Amino acid sequence: MHTEYMSIRHGLLALLSGGPRHGYQLRADFEASTGATWPLNIGQVYTTLSRMERDGLVTPGETDEQGRVVYSITEAGRAETTRWFSTPVARSDRPRDELVIKLAMALTAPGVDVAAVVRLQRTATMRALQQATKAKHAARAGTAQRLVADSAIFQIEAEQRWLDHCETVLASSSEAHGGSRPGPHDPPSQEESP
Amino acid sequence: MTVLQLDAVTRVHGAGDNTVHALREVSLTAATGELVAVMGPSGSGKSTLLNVAGGLDRPTSGTVAVEGADLSTLRLRDLVALRRRHIGYVFQDLNLIPSLNVIENVMLPHELDGVRRATAKKQAASALAEIGLAHMAARYPDEISGGQRQRVAIARALVGERRLLLADEPTGALDSAAGDDILALLRSRCEAGATVLLVTHEARYAAWADKVVFLRDGAIADSTDLSSDGSAASAR
Numbered sequence: 001m002h003t004e005y006m007s008i009r010h011g012l013l014a015l016l017s018g019g020p021r022h023g024y025q026l027r028a029d030f031e032a033s034t035g036a037t038w039p040l041n042i043g044q045v046y047t048t049l050s051r052m053e054r055d056g057l058v059t060p061g062e063t064d065e066q067g068r069v070v071y072s073i074t075e076a077g078r079a080e081t082t083r084w085f086s087t088p089v090a091r092s093d094r095p096r097d098e099l100v101i102k103l104a105m106a107l108t109a110p111g112v113d114v115a116a117v118v119r120l121q122r123t124a125t126m127r128a129l130q131q132a133t134k135a136k137h138a139a140r141a142g143t144a145q146r147l148v149a150d151s152a153i154f155q156i157e158a159e160q161r162w163l164d165h166c167e168t169v170l171a172s173s174s175e176a177h178g179g180s181r182p183g184p185h186d187p188p189s190q191e192e193s194p
Numbered sequence: 195m196t197v198l199q200l201d202a203v204t205r206v207h208g209a210g211d212n213t214v215h216a217l218r219e220v221s222l223t224a225a226t227g228e229l230v231a232v233m234g235p236s237g238s239g240k241s242t243l244l245n246v247a248g249g250l251d252r253p254t255s256g257t258v259a260v261e262g263a264d265l266s267t268l269r270l271r272d273l274v275a276l277r278r279r280h281i282g283y284v285f286q287d288l289n290l291i292p293s294l295n296v297i298e299n300v301m302l303p304h305e306l307d308g309v310r311r312a313t314a315k316k317q318a319a320s321a322l323a324e325i326g327l328a329h330m331a332a333r334y335p336d337e338i339s340g341g342q343r344q345r346v347a348i349a350r351a352l353v354g355e356r357r358l359l360l361a362d363e364p365t366g367a368l369d370s371a372a373g374d375d376i377l378a379l380l381r382s383r384c385e386a387g388a389t390v391l392l393v394t395h396e397a398r399y400a401a402w403a404d405k406v407v408f409l410r411d412g413a414i415a416d417s418t419d420l421s422s423d424g425s426a427a428s429a430r
């Protein structure tokens with residue numbers, strides 16, 4: 001939740017660095033850049049704006065004829081935007097991965113067919129990858145949206161490669177050690193080449 | 195309509211201690227307009243599957259039918275005609291001839307097939323136009339990029355009335371954007387009514403397919419199929 005707030009906040013700041021906007025405009029512009037991947041509700045937008053106002057990053061200005069407040073970025077907000085773009089995202093900020101936990105537990109808990117767990121997941125992951133690919137090509141989107149869609153595709157693909165790797169490690173370890181199971185924490189090795 | 199049908203196809207290489215079961219009881223169908231991807235680690239039988247499907251290799255047991263014709267019952271002459279006219283092949287090593295320019299490479303199989311030169315040239319030009327390489331027609335293979343060579347090989351496989359296209363790792367060593375272009379091209383052929391059987395070991399390319407088949411030691415380990423159900427087929 002914390003990181004989600006952070007990325008919405010920085011996304012809104014980046015938009016405001018291009019000029020003042022009210023909440024509905026911010027929501028529309030955010031979605032225009034990122035596609036339908038992370039739909040924002042207007043409540044999230046205004047909650048985020050009021051926290052940013054408290055932190056001195058934005059200031060409310062005029063109210064337009066429809067009663068909407070137009071927000072502008074402050075100097076502190078600009079500095080924060082610059083800092084955001086010049087700092088890499090930390091991997092440790094990402095949430096725990098249920099799949100990794102499940103696989104580790106499948107190897108630990110008694111009576112679980114780990115290979116079947118891997119196979120089942122791989123089929124589901126492949127299907128997710130097919131769907132993401134299909135959605136991407138149906139969308140015919142601009143560059144920003146295309147790269148957002150590609151991000152999802154590459155992440156699913158990484159999971160798929162990891163599952164292939166798990167299967168290979170599980171198969172070779174049960175051949176080599178007559179069924180003894182490896183730890184799930186071995187670093188992934190290079191994919192085989194074609 | 196079913197364009198390709200494999201029923202319990204087994205292919206055994208060698209004999210005695212050297213026996214290799216390259217395919218074990220593989221069954222698979224591909225319909226008109228479908229893109230089917232075959233995935234699996236190296237040695238799992240992907241190329242063997244493609245060769246058997248295209249009539250370049252024969253199964254030890256089981257049947258292969260292309261457009262309803264059981265390949266094992268065809269006379270050699272008819273099999274050759276089917277391979278030449280209706281099936282296009284893109285191999286891992288592209289087999290472009292360095293001393294021929296792009297359009298001559300695309301024309302060659304058709305000229306060999308007895309198509310008149312002028313007709314072959316016209317067909318080749320339209321195949322090149324379709325893949326966006328019309329302006330490269332007079333270049334030689336070593337004067338174009340790897341991705342462009344790959345597309346020329348696909349154009350060559352597409353010329354004429356080819357309804358079944360078999361492609362073995364056509365994305366080779368291309369970067370992912372160029373590889374995506376190849377898949378977009380194959381996909382558009384499917385939309386135009388062709389059937390494509392694609393071998394790849396990369397999930398991101400297999401994901402363009404309607405159906406994905408995983409081979410493991412010559413057998414189908416599992417498969418996914420989006421063709422019957424566009425979106426809600428998730429097994430989670």
Ligand SMILES: Nc1ncnc2c1ncn2[C@@H]1O[C@H](COP(=O)(O)OP(=O)(O)O)[C@@H](O)[C@H]1O
Pocket residue numbers: 207208214215216234235236237238239240241242243
């Ligand atoms: N002509 C052949 N003679 C003997 N063994 C072969 C021959 N062709 C392929 N094989 C064997 O059959 C298996 C599958 O090969 P192949 O279909 O090329 O796999 P892939 O394309 O998935 O790497 C491998 O074990 C390979 O060594």
Ligand SMILES: [Mg+2]
Pocket residue numbers: 240241242
């Ligand atoms: Mg191969």
